[in-house]
Amino acid sequence: MTAIVAWQWMVKSADEVTHTQLVQQELTKWLSATQDLENGQLGYLLTKDESYLKPYQSAKGAVSLIHNNLVRLVAGNVGQIAVIESIHQTIKERLEVLDKNMAAAGKGGDVSPRPFGADEFGGKIMERLRSQIAAAKQQEQMLYRRELKQFRRQSSWLLGAMLATLLACAALALVAMIRERQRVAALELTALTLTSANRSLEQRVRSRTEELAIERDRAEAERERAEALLRDVTHRIGNTLALVVGFINLHIRHTTDPKSLKTLMGARDRIHAIASAQRRINVVNDLELVRIDTLIQAVLDDVVEAAGEDRIVLLVDVPPLLASAQVATSLCVLTQEFVVNSFKHAFGESGSGCVNVLLKRKGESGAELVVEDDGIGVGGSAVVSSTTDHDGAVQHSEGLGTKIAALLTRQFSGTISYETMRPGTDKPGTRVIVTLTDLVLSDPEQLTPLQHEERPPSA
Secondary structure (H helix, E strand, C coil): CHHHHHHHHHHHHHHHHHHHHHHHHHHHHHHHHHHHHHHHHHHHHHHCCHHHHHHHHHHHHHHHHHHHHHHHHCCCCHHHHHHHHHHHHHHHHHHHHHHHHHHHHHCCCCCCCCCCCCCHHHHHHHHHHHHHHHHHHHHHHHHHHHHHHHHHHHHHHHHHHHHHHHHHHHHHHHHHHHHHHHHHHHHHHHHHHHHHHHHHHHHHHHHHHHHHHHHHHHHHHHHHHHHHHHHHHHHHHHHHHHHHHHHHHHHHHCCCCHHHHHHHHHHHHHHHHHHHHHHHCCCCCCCCEEEHHHHHHHHHHHHHHHHCCCCEEEEEECCCCEEEHHHHHHHHHHHHHHHHHHHHHCCCCCCCEEEEEEEEECCCCCEEEEEEECCCCCCCCCEECCCECCCCCECCCCCHHHHHHHHHHHHCCCEEEEEECCCCCCCCCEEEEEEECCCCCECHHHCCHHHHHHCCCCC
8 A cells, every 4th residue: 555655646736747848848949939039029120021931920829829828738837837828928028019110121210220139128028038947947847857857766665565566466476375374284284184084984984885795695694594483484384284184184084974074074174275375375575465366366376276167267367465374274265265155156166157256455454255146046135144155045053064154254353244246137246345454465566675675486
């Protein structure tokens, strides 16, 4: 800021010095123009040659122009304006004398030329003019010296201010450089600290990752071992039940009592259904859930194969839902009871037809199992009680199959109802509707991606 102020002062001083020089030059030109007037008049008076009038008129115009320039230059300075106006008044007086002489010579009067400024009045005026211009120039010269001295002094101030500014800039640059080095050093230290911390964290993450990988492999091995054990146990149970079925078959072959034979055959079919479900159960990764659609289909295929009934077509429509192994086994046995009942009683000894098995969800928890056939029907009523058999008579005492079905249904807080599908026809058919209120089923999409990818087939 100091350098700027000093620079402004120096520029102002330089302008004032230049202004003083210009004023001095104009004063010198003013005196020279006045002398040109004298010379033009003298030449015309001596020669009567009008060509001298042109320099005379030109000098008059120059005198007026110089006056205007000087007034413009010294505007604002009352003392200089007074000096300029005083000189201008003297020049006007001299011009009046010169104009009178030129006018007289132009009219043919006897105006004898005299030496330059020889007339007493004109000479005094010229002497006064020279004195005024000399005094004005001397005053301007003094002003010039004073302003030049001030200019030099302010130049020294400017130089000092610039040096001080440079020193201040150098000091600030040094301070900034020191602070920048300190900042860089701090950043380098921070970077080293972060690098060290990063390496430590990477080492810990690497160690932890290795530990987790070991634990994951160990857990995977344990899971595979548990799955293998569960599958082995499941198959062993199925094989054991198959062995029981074999023992029952031995008893059947050596039994002659019709009632005992019927009881043994019923027990054999039910144990065979449970064994079939156990052999075909294949749990998913949580060691609990199974696909009921493939399981029910496989168990019913075994029923058809064991019955050897080519005249009856079995259609199964079960959605791909998941249930626990225990629930799936109970659902398979329940479905098998009604399908076997249709096979035995719906079509007689030689009739043919179709048996449909449908399962659908009802609400968030619950399902409905429907087993329907196009056989001879239950007769008479379209809807009969849960104790109505396929022979059309209402039973007052429940058979073993009905008791088993009712027991499995109550396991899910359900009910059983029978309907006649086409009343009044030769084959009215029968529809068994089993409402399972507490049967919990889930969608395969609810499994985690890992469970979904690793799910083995259920059959």
